[in-house]
Amino acid sequence: MSTDPAIIADELTKRFEEEAGVFDLDLRVESGRIVALIGPSGSGKTTTVRLMTGLLAPDSGSISVLGQDPTRFTPDTRARIGYMAQDSVFFPDLTLRENLNFAASLFGVPLRRRSLVNEMVELLDLGDPIDRLLRDASGGEKRRLSLAATLIHGPDLLFLDEPTAGIDPILRQKFWDHFEHLSEQGSTLMVTTQYVGEAAFCNLVGVLAKGRVLALDTPDGLRRRAHGGDLFDVVFAAPPARDDLVALARADGISKVTWLDDHSVRLVVADAGEISSTLVDWASQRGLELERSEAYLPPFDDVFVELVSAVEDEENDSEGEVALAG
Amino acid sequence: MRSLTRSLAFLRKELVSVWRQPRLIATLVLGPFLILFLFGLGYQELPEPFQTVVVAEQDGSAIGVDAAELDEAFGEGIDLVEVTDDLDSAQQSLVSGEVDLVLVAPEDGLDALERGEQATFSIFHAEIDPVMTGSIDLLARLSVGEINQEVLTGIVEQVRTELSQTDGPLAEALEDVPDIDPALLVSPFTVETSPVTEQPPSQAAYYAPGVLILLVQHLALTFASLSLVRERQLGMTEMFRVSPLTVREAMSGKYLSFLVLGMALASGLALTMPLLGIEVQGPLWSFALTVALVIFASLGLGFALSGLANTDSQAVQYSMVVLLVSIFFTGFVLPLDQLTVPVRWVSYLVPGTYGIAGLQDVIFRGQPAPPRLMGALLMYGLVMVALAWLAVRKDVEPASAPAVKVS
Numbered sequence: 001m002s003t004d005p006a007i008i009a010d011e012l013t014k015r016f017e018e019e020a021g022v023f024d025l026d027l028r029v030e031s032g033r034i035v036a037l038i039g040p041s042g043s044g045k046t047t048t049v050r051l052m053t054g055l056l057a058p059d060s061g062s063i064s065v066l067g068q069d070p071t072r073f074t075p076d077t078r079a080r081i082g083y084m085a086q087d088s089v090f091f092p093d094l095t096l097r098e099n100l101n102f103a104a105s106l107f108g109v110p111l112r113r114r115s116l117v118n119e120m121v122e123l124l125d126l127g128d129p130i131d132r133l134l135r136d137a138s139g140g141e142k143r144r145l146s147l148a149a150t151l152i153h154g155p156d157l158l159f160l161d162e163p164t165a166g167i168d169p170i171l172r173q174k175f176w177d178h179f180e181h182l183s184e185q186g187s188t189l190m191v192t193t194q195y196v197g198e199a200a201f202c203n204l205v206g207v208l209a210k211g212r213v214l215a216l217d218t219p220d221g222l223r224r225r226a227h228g229g230d231l232f233d234v235v236f237a238a239p240p241a242r243d244d245l246v247a248l249a250r251a252d253g254i255s256k257v258t259w260l261d262d263h264s265v266r267l268v269v270a271d272a273g274e275i276s277s278t279l280v281d282w283a284s285q286r287g288l289e290l291e292r293s294e295a296y297l298p299p300f301d302d303v304f305v306e307l308v309s310a311v312e313d314e315e316n317d318s319e320g321e322v323a324l325a326g
Numbered sequence: 327m328r329s330l331t332r333s334l335a336f337l338r339k340e341l342v343s344v345w346r347q348p349r350l351i352a353t354l355v356l357g358p359f360l361i362l363f364l365f366g367l368g369y370q371e372l373p374e375p376f377q378t379v380v381v382a383e384q385d386g387s388a389i390g391v392d393a394a395e396l397d398e399a400f401g402e403g404i405d406l407v408e409v410t411d412d413l414d415s416a417q418q419s420l421v422s423g424e425v426d427l428v429l430v431a432p433e434d435g436l437d438a439l440e441r442g443e444q445a446t447f448s449i450f451h452a453e454i455d456p457v458m459t460g461s462i463d464l465l466a467r468l469s470v471g472e473i474n475q476e477v478l479t480g481i482v483e484q485v486r487t488e489l490s491q492t493d494g495p496l497a498e499a500l501e502d503v504p505d506i507d508p509a510l511l512v513s514p515f516t517v518e519t520s521p522v523t524e525q526p527p528s529q530a531a532y533y534a535p536g537v538l539i540l541l542v543q544h545l546a547l548t549f550a551s552l553s554l555v556r557e558r559q560l561g562m563t564e565m566f567r568v569s570p571l572t573v574r575e576a577m578s579g580k581y582l583s584f585l586v587l588g589m590a591l592a593s594g595l596a597l598t599m600p601l602l603g604i605e606v607q608g609p610l611w612s613f614a615l616t617v618a619l620v621i622f623a624s625l626g627l628g629f630a631l632s633g634l635a636n637t638d639s640q641a642v643q644y645s646m647v648v649l650l651v652s653i654f655f656t657g658f659v660l661p662l663d664q665l666t667v668p669v670r671w672v673s674y675l676v677p678g679t680y681g682i683a684g685l686q687d688v689i690f691r692g693q694p695a696p697p698r699l700m701g702a703l704l705m706y707g708l709v710m711v712a713l714a715w716l717a718v719r720k721d722v723e724p725a726s727a728p729a730v731k732v733s
Contacts, residue, residue, distance in 0.1 A: 105335030
């Protein structure tokens with residue numbers, strides 16, 4: 001496995017209209033990692049992928065994928081890349097098997113490939129529809145075919161544009177299990193998704209909105225960034241007094257205390273792994289009994305909302321400042 | 327090897343796609359055969375005789391030739407319906423479409439002759455087809471020629487009879503003149519035409535090479551154009567541009583697949599030719615080479631035109647325009663010689679022009695297609711390859727990189 005970064009983007013910009021495109025994207029993806037780009041529709045995820053596959057040329061900035069400018073990829077480099085487009089695009093007059101073979105040929109997989117095709121069919125549960133015409137296949141079957149066609153040549157670097165869109169939860173989990181398997185084997189994956197929760201499966205997550213990267217971090221790093229630290233839930237045997245909680249909020253490593261209900265609070269802490277002893281000391285000093293205490297992992301939907309809201313607040317604040325200055 | 331695999335992928339894909347459309351295949355193979363068959367069955371080399379009314383003097387004898395003789399003089403091209411002296415009624419019949427021609431005999435034919443003037447037959451018709459108008463004109467001249475011969479023959483006979491009944495030096499001199507048929511005297515020369523080909527084609531057979539070439543050209547052009555446009559519409563080009571596929575691989579696969587299809591179709595059509603009474607008199611290799619080059623050139627034209635089309639219907643419209651141009655400018659209907667030189671250049675922009683001329687030589691003259699025609703067709707095809715390359719390139723190659731400003 002190469003130790004060089006698979007993707008390096010520096011102030012990458014592609015502008016379609018005033019507000020649409022990708023702006024000043026900085027990104028570095030090490031080989032063997034899974035990086036997710038999450039964001040709402042129109043946030044620039046697909047544009048980013050298209051820039052990295054050479055389908056679009058940037059207006060400014062620089063980009064290197066597998067050590068090359070994507071607009072000047074050599075055929076050998078292309079053969080190392082797999083790309084799953086957002087829409088399933090194949091030939092409706094061919095069967096799923098024929099389409100899969102076509103894709104395999106396109107990437108130079110030798111003609112003796114029956115076992116490889118069967119492997120993909122089994123992996124993606126395409127046994128029944130494989131000899132059906134594509135025009136007669138369901139949306140899910142087309143999506144699975146699209147993924148099989150992306151994987152069949154064993155690429156080192158995969159760009160998967162919303163691979164799980166429209167897929168049932170069980171198959172979605174199966175997809176992610178396989179993505180993790182590919183990552184363990186050394187493949188690098190860039191996955192775009194609108195399912196924010198899927199960010200938890202990735203090594204690195206970029207949150208995009210309006211063509212800009214709001215945050216780029218590990219899943220845990222993003223959670224901390226969204227809430228100002230780790231979240232830790234504490235449940236008391238009896239309702240604590242307000243003074244007790246004021247004292248708790250002043251303890252080392254705790255930045256915020258929020259009521260959840262009479263018996264429980266949520267803490268924002270610097271490090272959830274080191275807060276337990278502080279809590280135990282504080283409870284014994286105050287004569288309080290802790291019924292339960294544990295780190296809370298907020299869903300990524302919440303993390304995403306927090307991050308986007310924070311950015312919007314900042315933008316509103318800056319607009320207000322400008323207005324005042326004017 | 328990988329390059330070959332990619333080209334073969336296109337070959338297989340195109341062939342399977344067409345194979346999956348049995349009705350299309352049936353139409354492609356049976357359709358042209360039926361067209362040729364029906365055309366051969368129903369086409370009359372000579373038009374129907376013109377139904378004609380002759381307007382003449384009351385006794386039906388305009389210039390001393392009675393109606394029966396007049397009908398015989400007209401020959402097969404004219405059916406004499408009636409001899410009348412009512413010009414208005416005859417013209418009414420013409421306008422209502424009951425008859426095709428109204429021939430008005432000169433009232434004073436012999437008087438005019440005695441005055442040293444030509445007597446004029448007037449012919450009225452309601453034809454609007456320029457070809458048929460030309461036919462009427464030609465037929466009228468031939469018929470008047472026949473009438474003139476009949477008149478002259480009668481005069482010669484009459485003079486000879488009258489002279490033979492007199493005494494004198496003229497009658498004696500006449501006895502020394504060989505007894506030559508008066509009809510031969512007034513028409514001493516005739517003409518025969520003999521084609522150098524062993525089996526001159528019938529009118530229907532003559533169009534067979536044109537039908538075959540135009541059909542093959544049209545299908546190759548349409549298939550090629552639609553193939554690229556559909557890939558664009560499906561969004562397949564995105565996959566092509568990310569893959570290691572090169573323009574050369576995509577083009578070679580597509581050219582090969584449609585060449586195979588086109589040749590299969592042409593072979594099917596060629597096999598039906600004997601059923602229509604047409605035999606290929608020249609070498610079969612030249613037949614195959616001509617068809618192959620037409621397909622090659624037409625595919626290039628189709629790929630190039632696909633660059634101008636955004637949708638299926640646009641691609642079909644372009645190919646229909648080429649077909650229309652082909653009908654008028656390739657020599658299929660009208661001889662190329664009848665086109666003036668600047669306009670004739672349009673003919674050489676269509677592959678069918680070379681193909682029809684070449685195939686006519688192979689089928690009817692028993693000769694290989696002229697090398698200059700085949701060379702021109704090959705050159706045409708190569709130029710089209712260059713244009714097609716430009717059209718395919720934008721589907722296969724990645725985004726052209728502008729000068730990226732590295733900040």
